[in-house]
Amino acid sequence: MNSSRPVTIKDIARRFRCSPSTVSRALNDHPAINEDTRKNIQEYAKEVGYQRNEVSLSLLNKKTASLGVVVPTISNYYETAVIEGLHTVLQPMGYTLNICVTNESYLLEKESLSKLLSNRTEGIFLSVSQETYDAGYYEHLESVIQRKTPLIFIDREYEDFETSRATVDDYHGAFAAVEHLISIGYKQIAHLKGPNGLTVSEQRFKGYINCLKKYNMPIREDLILNTNFNVESAILPTKRLLELASPPDAIFGVNDQVAIGAMRVAKDKGLRIPQDIGLVGFDNSPISAYTFPSLTTVHRPGRKIGMEASRLFLNQLNGSGDFAPESIVLPSELVIRESSLRI
Amino acid sequence: MNSSRPVTIKDIARRFRCSPSTVSRALNDHPAINEDTRKNIQEYAKEVGYQRNEVSLSLLNKKTASLGVVVPTISNYYETAVIEGLHTVLQPMGYTLNICVTNESYLLEKESLSKLLSNRTEGIFLSVSQETYDAGYYEHLESVIQRKTPLIFIDREYEDFETSRATVDDYHGAFAAVEHLISIGYKQIAHLKGPNGLTVSEQRFKGYINCLKKYNMPIREDLILNTNFNVESAILPTKRLLELASPPDAIFGVNDQVAIGAMRVAKDKGLRIPQDIGLVGFDNSPISAYTFPSLTTVHRPGRKIGMEASRLFLNQLNGSGDFAPESIVLPSELVIRESSLRI
DNA sequence: ATATTGAATGCAAACGTTTGAAAAAATTTC
DNA sequence: GAAATTTTTTCAAACGTTTGCATTCAATAT
Numbered sequence: 001m002n003s004s005r006p007v008t009i010k011d012i013a014r015r016f017r018c019s020p021s022t023v024s025r026a027l028n029d030h031p032a033i034n035e036d037t038r039k040n041i042q043e044y045a046k047e048v049g050y051q052r053n054e055v056s057l058s059l060l061n062k063k064t065a066s067l068g069v070v071v072p073t074i075s076n077y078y079e080t081a082v083i084e085g086l087h088t089v090l091q092p093m094g095y096t097l098n099i100c101v102t103n104e105s106y107l108l109e110k111e112s113l114s115k116l117l118s119n120r121t122e123g124i125f126l127s128v129s130q131e132t133y134d135a136g137y138y139e140h141l142e143s144v145i146q147r148k149t150p151l152i153f154i155d156r157e158y159e160d161f162e163t164s165r166a167t168v169d170d171y172h173g174a175f176a177a178v179e180h181l182i183s184i185g186y187k188q189i190a191h192l193k194g195p196n197g198l199t200v201s202e203q204r205f206k207g208y209i210n211c212l213k214k215y216n217m218p219i220r221e222d223l224i225l226n227t228n229f230n231v232e233s234a235i236l237p238t239k240r241l242l243e244l245a246s247p248p249d250a251i252f253g254v255n256d257q258v259a260i261g262a263m264r265v266a267k268d269k270g271l272r273i274p275q276d277i278g279l280v281g282f283d284n285s286p287i288s289a290y291t292f293p294s295l296t297t298v299h300r301p302g303r304k305i306g307m308e309a310s311r312l313f314l315n316q317l318n319g320s321g322d323f324a325p326e327s328i329v330l331p332s333e334l335v336i337r338e339s340s341l342r343i
Numbered sequence: 344m345n346s347s348r349p350v351t352i353k354d355i356a357r358r359f360r361c362s363p364s365t366v367s368r369a370l371n372d373h374p375a376i377n378e379d380t381r382k383n384i385q386e387y388a389k390e391v392g393y394q395r396n397e398v399s400l401s402l403l404n405k406k407t408a409s410l411g412v413v414v415p416t417i418s419n420y421y422e423t424a425v426i427e428g429l430h431t432v433l434q435p436m437g438y439t440l441n442i443c444v445t446n447e448s449y450l451l452e453k454e455s456l457s458k459l460l461s462n463r464t465e466g467i468f469l470s471v472s473q474e475t476y477d478a479g480y481y482e483h484l485e486s487v488i489q490r491k492t493p494l495i496f497i498d499r500e501y502e503d504f505e506t507s508r509a510t511v512d513d514y515h516g517a518f519a520a521v522e523h524l525i526s527i528g529y530k531q532i533a534h535l536k537g538p539n540g541l542t543v544s545e546q547r548f549k550g551y552i553n554c555l556k557k558y559n560m561p562i563r564e565d566l567i568l569n570t571n572f573n574v575e576s577a578i579l580p581t582k583r584l585l586e587l588a589s590p591p592d593a594i595f596g597v598n599d600q601v602a603i604g605a606m607r608v609a610k611d612k613g614l615r616i617p618q619d620i621g622l623v624g625f626d627n628s629p630i631s632a633y634t635f636p637s638l639t640t641v642h643r644p645g646r647k648i649g650m651e652a653s654r655l656f657l658n659q660l661n662g663s664g665d666f667a668p669e670s671i672v673l674p675s676e677l678v679i680r681e682s683s684l685r686i
Numbered sequence: 687a688t689a690t691t692g693a694a695t696g697c698a699a700a701c702g703t704t705t706g707a708a709a710a711a712a713t714t715t716c
Numbered sequence: 717g718a719a720a721t722t723t724t725t726t727c728a729a730a731c732g733t734t735t736g737c738a739t740t741c742a743a744t745a746t
Contacts, residue, residue: 006463006490008702019726024704034724049486054461055407056702058398059731066441074423075629083417087444091451096458098409099442101430108434115439118397119409120349143392148347231633257630264633287600287630290574290607351732362696367734377694399732402701 007050016041027052058120066096067313068116068124072104072156076229076257077285078302079127082154085306086125090313095122106131110140117143123150123313128158133197150316152309156199164312166305166328170200170282173298173332174207174252177280180296180334181250182215184342186278190223190241190248192234192258204254204282223248227258234261242269250278250340256285256297263291263339279339282332293338301330350393359384370395401463409439410656411459411467415447415499419572419600420628421645422470425497428649429468433656438465449474453483460486466493466656471501477540493659495652499542507655509648509671513543513625516641516675517550517595520623523639523677524593525558527685529621533566533584533591535577535601547597547625566591570601577604585612593621593683599628599640606634606682622682625675636681644673 009027013020018037025033026041027050058064069086071079086097098121100112109129116124124144132138138158144151145163153165181189191208194201205224212219222244225237234253238261241248251266253259259281263273271277273293281288284299308328316323352370356363361380368376369384370393401407410433414422429440441464443455452472459467467487475481481501487494488506496508524532534551537544548567555562565587568580577596581604584591594609596602602624606616614620616636624631627642651671659666 009704010702020703021705021727022725024702025725028704030705032724037724049489051457051461051486051490053402053463053702055398055401055463056731057704059396059402059701059733060703062731064398074417074426075420077418080417080423083442084444091443096441096443096462098439099426100434100439101427114394115397118394119439120396120398143394146392147349147394231629235633260630261633264635264637267635286574287603290578290604292607292610292635294607352734353732363733364697364735365695367732368695371734373735375694380694396732399701400734402703402731403733405701 081302082306085303089310104130127155166309170203174204178211186250194254231261234258238262238265256281274342296340424645425649428646432653447473470498509652513546517547521554529593537597574604577601581605581608599624617685639683
């Protein structure tokens with residue numbers, strides 16, 4: 001029945017035999033508009049379901065009120081927590097979030113950024129893809145910075161870029177986790193590392209290594225194996241660890257998923273946790289508190305990171321020309337549960 | 344150094360002392376443009392990092408290439424899987440996804456929809472919030488339909504709306520789950536139900552009830568308790584179940600999270616799974632295969648739902664005026680694992 | 687030399703809205 | 717009743733791009 005074309009200000013103007021300006025002003029409660037005119041126009045507008053075309057406004061004001069969020073995946077707890085944090089702060093301010101998933105692909109990341117810039121997105125939150133990281137590409141980021149579009153790194157970052165970033169203190173979190181295992185008395189601590197090259201992986205790895213060094217524990221290369229952050233990817237490496245002539249008596253997983261995978265393998269082998277083998281994860285994902293035994297882990301405040309990143313963005317937006325990028329590093333916190341509490 | 348204002352076609356035209364039309368044509372490889380002119384303009388454009396302003400194009404063509412996804416939450420596996428499915432199909436076609444999280448709030452849902460319409464979003468994928476559902480509000484949906492903006496329901500839906508929808512066959516999935524428990528020999532099957540009123544909860548509940556009826560099993564009200572879809576919300580209800588004078592010998596959880604919560608409580612009580620108590624979840628989330636024991640569950644093809652929903656959207660978009668809404672119901676599939684395999 | 691062709695470019699309108707300045711209309715003042 | 721004032725409305729430009737049509741200019745054909 002109704003034409004599918006949305007009602008415009010011009011349509012209303014025609015109906016009232018007045019100019020579009022009058023309609024615009026009436027709808028915006030401009031004082032210099034006759035009270036009756038205003039009322040009539042507003043009523044009619046409501047009746048026909050008029051809705052401001054924000055696209056034209058974006059063009060006029062050069063403000064789109066939309067932000068880009070570019071992440072490698074959204075199937076992990078942490079990523080969605082970050083997005084929720086961004087949402088919490090920015091949605092009430094009228095911003096719309098354009099979520100782009102790169103699937104760890106450089107090309108998709110590049111295209112996403114280009115698209116966001118074309119759409120005149122006002123800011124971009126980025127966690128770089130693995131491919132990008134590996135290859136060390138960065139030209140696609142240059143163009144973002146050249147446009148002076150605020151670029152905020154979340155989670156994965158390029159260290160030598162002059163932008164704001166909000167990350168979690170992975171290093172000290174990992175350090176604390178391993179220190180805890182040592183304090184309990186575990187001697188042969190393995191590490192199921194994340195993919196090489198990523199800051200997250202490397203920082204946690206560094207925390208692991210440096211902690212071992214501090215306590216004069218031997219560093220065994222054969223106790224360090226790579227995973228891909230997900231449960232499945234932990235299965236084989238853990239099996240290999242447990243089949244070693246001198247197997248580890250504890251495993252520090254790069255995240256909870258990996259630790260849970262390891263937990264499964266250990267149990268299948270008939271090992272008791274934490275008596276025979278200690279386990280620690282990273283993330284404090286909701287499930288970690290309810291595994292059996294519950295998983296000792298390192299809390300990683302995803303929501304908070306999202307909220308801090310929002311703050312950094314707003315700072316940069318409202319800041320004067322001589323803007324200085326900020327780096328926020330939120331502390332991570334050891335959460336001790338059953339999987340490491342050997343008495 | 345560089346002005347922050349993006350380079351426009353006009354800027355380039357001024358530089359070459361030609362008209363904007365020429366620049367536009369040159370950039371778009373229009374045949375009626377001199378080869379040299381074209382080359383020069385394209386080179387210069389690249390050099391200064393010209394990037395088409397898609398906002399102006401959206402206004403001109405009345406096409407925004409952006410779609411809205413309105414969901415109650417993104418912290419569950421299923422939701423993110425759906426979004427990934429949408430992404431998989433629609434991102435390559437040039438669409439941008441605007442994700443709006445309603446946090447189960449009617450007001451946020453209403454505002455999100457209104458915003459999406461104002462932004463001339465070309466289609467909306469909606470899973471209605473719990474509040475909306477409870478209150479039975481629907482006017483905010485009317486305006487979407489009146490605008491003839493394709494509206495696709497995913498997951499949670501209003502049954503009496505003339506729109507396309509893609510859902511999973513919750514009823515038969517639940518039925519199969521309970522039937523499986525019965526076939527194994529479990530006699531007192533409890534159900535940790537989802538929030539009342541939601542289609543998802545009710546369909547699974549119905550599957551549970553009807554299956555019990557079919558096999559002439561008694562339906563015990565005291566074995567049916569509500570949860571809120573997340574792990575924590577299963578803890579207390581499960582405790583209550585297990586403290587009953589006549590406790591259940593199996594629990595069917597409305598989803599994996601809930602089942603995992605129940606698993607934890609059962610183990611804390613020293614019960615053996617599946618010998619003392621059988622457990623079945625719903626979703627087939629990645630973690631469910633790696634709990635100990637692994638969780639019998641019902642596979643819910645989130646990615647596929649997203650992809651089907653995309654298809655429905657595209658159908659409606661390309662369809663003729665007399666468009667007939669489609670309902671896709673994907674089958675769910677029982678995945679038998681250890682938590683229910685009592686021999 | 688003139689007409690004809692063809693290639694290359696420019697003009698102007700359009701998308702929907704806002705806004706400063708100008709114009710018109712209504713009201714007040716003397 | 718005219719001038720001054722106030723209220724209300726319209727005009728025109730702007731945001732950046734595309735595109736049908738008109739125009740320009742040079743080259744070719746007659």
